[in-house]
Amino acid sequence: MHFLFAWRYFKAKKTTNAINIIAWISIGAIIIGTAALVLVLSVFNGFEGLVKSLYSSFYTDLKVSPQSGKVMTVTPEQLAKMKGITGIKNFSLVVEEKALIQAMSREYGSENETGQNQQIIYLKGVDENYRYVSGVANHLFGGKEGQEYDLGNEENPMLILGAGLEGALDINVENHLDPLVIYLPRKTETEALDPLNDVSGDTIRTSAGFMIQQEFDNKYGITNIDFIKRALRLGANDYSSIEIALQNPDETDKVKKELALIFGKDYLLQNKYQQNRSLYSVMNMERWAIYGVLCLILVVAAFTMIGALTMLVLEKQKDISVLHALGSSNGFIQRIFLSEGMLLALIGGVAGMLLALLIAFLQIKFHLIPLSGGSFLINYFPVKLRAMDFVLVGATVFVIALIASWLPSRKAARQEFSLRSE
Secondary structure, eight states, X not given: OHHHHHHHHHXXXXXXXXXXXXXXXXXXXXXXHHHHHHHHHHHHHHHHHHHHHHHXXXXXXXXXXXXXXXXXXXXXXXXXXXXXXXXXXEEEEEEEEEEEEEEEEEOTTOOSEEEEEEEEEEEEEEOTTHHHHSSGGGGEESSOTXXXXXXXXXXXXXXXXXXXXXXXXXXXXXXXOSOEEEEEEOOOSSSSOXXXXXXXXXXXXXXXXXXXXXXXXXXXXXXXXXXXXXXXXOOTTEESEEEEEESOGGGHHHXXXXXXXXXXXXXXXXEHHHHTHHHHHHHHHHHHHHHHHHHHHHHHHHHHHHHHHXXXXXXXXXXXXXXXXXXXXXXHHHHHHHHHHHHHHHHHHHHHHHHHHHHHHHHHHHOOSBOSSSOSSSSBOOOOOOHHHHHHHHHHHHHHHHHHHHHHHHHHHHOOOOSOOO
16 A cells, blocks of 8 residues: 555645756665666676686696695606596696796897797696696697697707796797797706706797786786706606586586596695685775776765655645555655655656666677777777676665665654644
8 A cells, every 4th residue: 555655646736846856866875876787796807707718728628737946746647547537528637837948039030139038937847748738729829820729848848838928938839930948947856956867958949928907917828837847857647636627517516526536635625716815806996896886876976865755744744644544554655755756766667777788788799888908809899797796686675765764764753744824
């Protein structure tokens, strides 16, 4: 019954036109706030999905690494048991170590060396399966057609270099004919460093470059695992990690438990989230920060709603007196004006969500709003709609409207009006 009263009050003409104006202003503010919340969260979802896809191109579904130190021993028996796990699609053996890479720079058209460019690099030695467990092979540039993904062999290693390192070394991976010089620390039993025996110096040529994300592009180079194991003097069963791709990423926990039975407590098992814990934590914090800031728009709408309902209470003094005379309780009077506030929120919230859906559809279909600058992987704002965002925004609108409606509705329920004219 109270919803019927609220609907009639909303439609009925008011003696003061300002009441209608303020009511529609509050609805408009809710529409803008709701649409802004949905759209910004959807754009954040789009960027979040893009960043996660880029990180997924480098990080695999699961990773096995040592609990302490840089090197772990993996026996042939353990590898054989891994192959027997049905959920594993493929896995790659990896050796990773910091290295110093050096390139000779030359004057254009001259054979005279003019200087040396050098950079610290994270050198990642991988086997042939690596191209099937990661997405690096899909982000290559600069190689000869059909030979881009070339890691060479132990005697003649090839290097796939990050785009940021290519720029720092001032080389072109496609046309750089001179070999690069690379220095690696060898495995030693003593703490004292002997530069002659404990540091290996080798030459390596570039086969291609990769461009995934700045964090990787400025840091990593990928080469042949046999070369780096020889340079580091590692044993036949010594590795830095095992990177694993799964048939179904949803079965990560199940496969992780099976791997734990094979490797035991001396090995660290990490899924994608655990490998990038800081990234996911920061993105989650940013999401809630954006949500909190945009809720301020709805708070502003709440103030206009309080004004509209307060003026409506004053407008309906005689109606409230009649309802009291007919035996209506204070609770019933309060629910009428609470329902009026919920009605304003419902109209504004639904209209705002429909507006957001329309704008999001147009952006997905026609890319109406571009990204300025030319350094992005895409040239438009990505949008990804999620049902939970609509639920969250709807609940937020409901709670704010309920709080905003409570004060004037409570005042209307407690205030005594008389039908007697003076």
